[in-house]
Amino acid sequence: VGEPGLDLFPTAAWNRLYARRGRSSARELLGYGGGQGYWPLRRAIAEYVAASRGVRVTADQVLLNRGAQQAIDQIARVLLRPGDQVWVEDPGYPVARRLFELASAVTVPVPLDRDGLLVDAGSRVAPHAKLAYVAPSHQFPLGSCMPIDRRLALLAWATRADAWVVEDDYDSEFRYPGQPVPSLQGLDRADRVIYVGTFSKTVFPALRLGYLIVPRDLIDRFAALRAAVDHMAPTLEQATLSDFIDEGHFARHLRRMRAAYRERQDALLDGAKRELNGCAVVEPADSGMHAIAWLRRGLDDEQASRRAGERNIEAPALSSYCQRLVLPPALLLGFASVPPRAIPPALRVLRSALDGGR
Ligand SMILES: Cc1ncc(COP(=O)(O)O)c(C=O)c1O
16 A cells, blocks of 8 residues: 555656766765765755745754664664653554564554544543654544644643654655645644654655654764664665755656546546445545545455455555554555556456455
8 A cells, every 4th residue: 555656757767867876986975975864865855845844954954764664763762761651543553663662662552533643542541651653644544634733732742741753754745635734843843843754655665765854952862873773874876866856856756646646546436436336435535645445334354355465456454553443444445556547457356355255
């Protein structure tokens, strides 16, 4: 479900930029370089997130890494001590939960409603948690976008509790009704938010480049961890990416993907009305790369997902992301990587998997 439309990626342009950088053999690209990232890329990211996500940032706060997964691992190592409580969304991103647990923190599942994480519920069960992990602009997997009053309530709790808020902003570029919503970080006046960005969805996952934006007071602590465990991200890729952004390819690619994903989602919604009629209803997604197919009552989503997998259709069960919350049965259907013409046949295969589950 998390795979972007790689068929749309401008591979020729990327390869040209990469080869140009390779030919230049500049010493700064071949040596150890700056541990926090290639400076022109840090600057380009700062400009991009300020303009498109309302993040308040200067380039020295942007620390390059190998994607959100490494970012969350670094956050856990720098900010948590064994036994610290961490709010995680229920249902939520299992990779984040696992990383906090690997750092010997105690994760506390906090339920969601249609507006995202229930701050009041978190405050009741773990008022003194050290950190809250959220994806406020596009919750994974339910897809909600946290409204401003909920964002302010979360920041108010973090300030009161002297806790950190991790904002995972992994795919909010793809918002279909209008512009992306501004970030939580941009509302933070108390330096509580650590912002996590990634190029896995906007460029390609195998690039393994992402970034952390941290309050100024934390820069040295994150830099020290970085120096100790992973000297730096590959510089040639970073330099190519900064050219990709500076020369307009990135903005063009985002525009193209947004339009294509809208078209792909429309094909999914249309096709589902015909092909899944009576056994599932697909709810339109306002953003992101997957939609949720709510199954007819009585169907077991884990079993449906397994049967779909046996037919080469990847459709994770919503319940597999839930810890305590019990939701109606549903499957996640990724649409970003599937061209419109391939969607109806895939839905017919899914239908046969669901019928087999009766
Ligand atoms: C909630 C969430 N955050 C982040 C990511 C991206 O992770 P990475 O940058 O490590 O590829 C994903 C990928 O699917 C995700 O679902």
